[in-house]
Amino acid sequence: MLTPISWGTTYVVTATLLPPDRPLLAAVLRALPAGLLIILLVRRMPPSPTWWWRFTVLGVLNFGAFFPLLFFAAYRLPGGVAATVSTVQPLLVAGFAWLLLRTRTPVGQLLAALVGVLGVALMTLGAKAHLDPLALVAMVVATGMLGFGIVLAKRWGSPGSPLMSAGWQMTLGGLLLAPFTLAFEGLPDTLTGANLLGYLYLATIGGAISYWLWFRGIERLTPTTVSLLGLANPLTATLAGLVILGEFLTAGQTVGLAVALLALVAGQTVGRQSSGEPQRPDSGAVPAAGGDVHRHRVRD
Template structure:
């Protein structure tokens, strides 16, 4: 006997795997990667995966779509990955990327600003619930954070929100999902190359564990996760996909509590539960909408 899942539920579950994988970034970065090299980590995460996908798909974008492709690549990969690793190096796993809670609201804001389409109140209310949940987790007593790390997390969320919206609005610039993923990872990685080259020292000889950590971040955290993410952008409302991104800090909080001994109780646990409830509420409230 086999279980048949509705297509929308299957798409949601597959898309949710991407932020769950991304949630492990903070633990892997803090425990396994060489210190103080956020741009190098971002570069080695995305560029090898992008080149691998380009070699596999061998699909070129239309000449007229290059500008749009470069734009979403910079937002989704270049800016987001750079700021993600700055946050990952400066914040503990339980609070890293917590300002990603504003991302669903940012998507609604872009739709309202660029399309004059007012958000439905249940979707907006559920998105605000996510902000409240993550704020509770952020301001829980004893939570450690710094201004630069939080600013990086907020900037990354803003870039990803706009990139998510534009990728859907432009219908993936006419490329199949794997080709779109490969081109974005490659172009975004090339944007990171001068930052890593000029601003950070060369990598020392890597241990086996560090090499495996970079490999995990590239193959799982970039190639697999972004392919699932861009697939979801094509099949689900943009605000629903963006809301699933909150699973990343929730996963990071669990990994931090289990592996790093970071506490998750009291107000922090309440914030975690509220945020998870907001993710589920956005999925339900946004059904039947495109954005």
């Protein structure tokens, strides 16, 4: 849950600390430095060509394509609106999980996801919300990419620790994105102290640390359970607007906040009741793409 909470601060950081209209630069600086630092710490290479291309695919879904679309939306939409679009992710993940993993999401979790979307919409969407159509499309596509990445990561597992997975995905995604950044945006002439602070925060708290926790969670929880935790993203985005940008909640938005919190808690409760205790990364036997089989043991 710490991961979507940190992601919820992305919108206010983008609005208050980053230089304007540079989504590609923000994406590269959030992914590449953190990824390289993690690789230096773990000192482990992908064990086979199969894992090189898997990390590359996941790096594009989770970072190389997701981050530019996310920052494009963050620059053009109010944080609450952008975060509201992301709440459809549990529904998308449920569909991807059925197609790729043949796992059925409990009806209670699907209902919790729908209620969560309603609650967040009540909380964040006001009559004065500015809706940029292109930014909305970008946010929907980004949400779908991250959801697909969750399910693929669950299907493929990991050849090492969650920290290793995060490091290589961030590095490969950032490297693929860097040439496009230089070609289409270039580098700014100067960066202020606030700019540097914003990029540092996104690369560490919103990057390396949050994605290490994210991939650790993917290993231990069901895909829909993980994505339902994403409801903390818009909740944080809205609360950050209250505290930092001086916004306020109407009575209807307060109701929406309560509904979204209820949906988040209910979704986790239903998921735990349906699957028992969360599985460890080595529990069960899940065939991965390419014929690999990950051997597991069941935790008492």
